[in-house]
Amino acid sequence: MEQDILNLINGALVPAQGGGWLDNVEPATGATYSRIARSGPEDVEAAVSAARKAFPEWRAWSPADRRAVLMKLADKVAENAAMLAEAESKDNGKPVSVAAAVDIPRAEHNLRFYASAAEQFSSESHTMGDGTVNYTLRKPLGVVGCISPWNLPLYLFTWKIAPALASGNCVVAKPSEVTPMTAYLLGSWAKEAGLPDGVLNILHGLGPEVGQAMVEHHYVRAISFTGGTATGAAISALAAPKFKKLSLELGGKNATVVFDDCDFDEAVSTAVRAAFSNQGQICLCGSRILVQEGLYDRFRDAMVAKVSKLRIGDPMDPATKMGAVVSRGHRDKVLAAIDTARGEGGRILCGGGRHQPGEPRLKGGYFVQPTLIEGLDHRCVTNREEIFGPVATLQPFKDEQEALGLVNATKYGLSASVWTQDLKRAHRFAAGIDTGMVWLNCWLVRDLRTPFGGTRHSGVGREGGYNSMKFFTEPQNVCVKL
Ligand code: NAD
Secondary structure, eight states, X not given: OOEEEOEEETTEEEOOTTOOEEEEEETTTTEEEEEEEOOOHHHHHHHHHHHHHHHHHHHHSOHHHHHHHHXXXXXXXXXXXXXXXXXXXXXXXXXXXXXXXXXXXXXXXXXXXXXXXXXXXXOOEEEOSSSEEEEEEEEEOSEEEEEOOSSSHHHHHHHHHHHHHHTTOXXXXXXXXXXXHHHHHHHHTHHHHTOOTTSEEEOOSXXXXXXXXXXXXXXXXXXXXXXXXXXXHHHHHHHGGGTOEEEEEOOOOEEEEEOTTSOHHHHHHHHHHHHHGGGGOSTTOEEEEEEEHHHHHHHHHHHHHHHHTOOBSOXXXXXXXXXXXXXXXXXXXXXXXXXXXXXXXXEEEEOOSBOOOSSGGGTTOOOBOOEEEESOOTTSHHHHSOOOSSEEEEEEESSHHHHHHHHTOSSEESEEEEEOSOHHHHHHHHHHOOSSEEEESOSSOOOTTSOBOOEETTEESOBSHHHHHHHTEEEEEEEEEO
């Protein structure tokens, strides 16, 4: 065992009170390499109590002081970037090059962005013309819960805790039990960065054991959750009768829409990236590729040629483009989805099964070939349900109207990427799409100030910029008769 992953409660790294542990597995090898504290309601109680105790002091800190502390935490991420990238790659199976270029720099950026937001956040006032003025206070909520998934572990963990802390809340956070390492490491630097004890608490363990206890806890005023749609529904059912604020960032079944006037080379390479980055395990991945019929054959052949050349293998090899999927269970789910596609009559254009790298070290790893499928109707399960792995389908469409119908044909509404050089069509089409986010001639370009989130089964609420700062604060209007 390399390292025990401990809870951070009231400034101390401690095991779960119940003494339980979970195995932490390296997806590229299938080997257990550390133990995770298996926390329960008693640990939630301790964390919430520490957070409540810390709140009066923390909320009184000036925005400038909160900013300084979050910047110091970001400095720790920057100083340890190479080590964090390796840890993320080992824990998740993603290529270390991706962790080093995307996950860790973006985690650092989240902390810096919301550190600045602490000082820039403002609230409104409304004058009534008769000498009456309303001003709105934005008060931190108190203790808030942040629950994050395994696909972009430190990136999404910091996306939540940074605005929660910047706006003056004390946090009880839970990273995914599948990828807890980098959140643990971040927590281990909290004291050194200057966060008072109890302001940031991090609990590890299983969702239904520790996550649910967080959602149910009386003093946890809000839950910011990113994860699967079914989990989001379970959390909503628990939180609604307790009138908690909820931000839910859930699953997606996003379309990449390619019109025949697109910039061909850029559309092909971005469609490949959008489908297979992070082994297809990004909520924003374009897993349904819709191509106008005149361009379909050429586009399909170009995609297949590119995907067949993607280098899949050891995540620690800097040349690797695709690593392992996150767990054995997830690999089996993805393989079962490919079988379903076959059963539904899909033609596998490339991939279609497990990948076995040559290195003996990787013999037990969870590798899946990047897989492209065509010939499936938009109503079939493969084109309706999220797979969240390296699997994408291709569907032809005739015209704009048919394309719009296909884009909006699932219960999800997270994002879409549209490729056309016709400016009018681009804007018209974007406005017709029922998703929270649309990229025109690009994909996954992120400005942290913009509203991030989905419609329908992709979630409720928006995060990003002021949206997050507003979520983590309660507005209180004060009306003054002068
Ligand atoms: P998941 O729902 O299984 O788990 C997410 C987190 O919730 C984990 O920390 C887990 O322990 C916790 N959890 C599980 N059950 C719980 C419960 N009953 N109560 C409280 N907490 C509970 O999701 P996952 O498999 O880790 O992540 C993959 C999913 O996340 C995909 O569906 C993906 O689309 C989605 N996702 C969405 C976004 C977005 O921004 N919309 C971003 C990334 C991932």
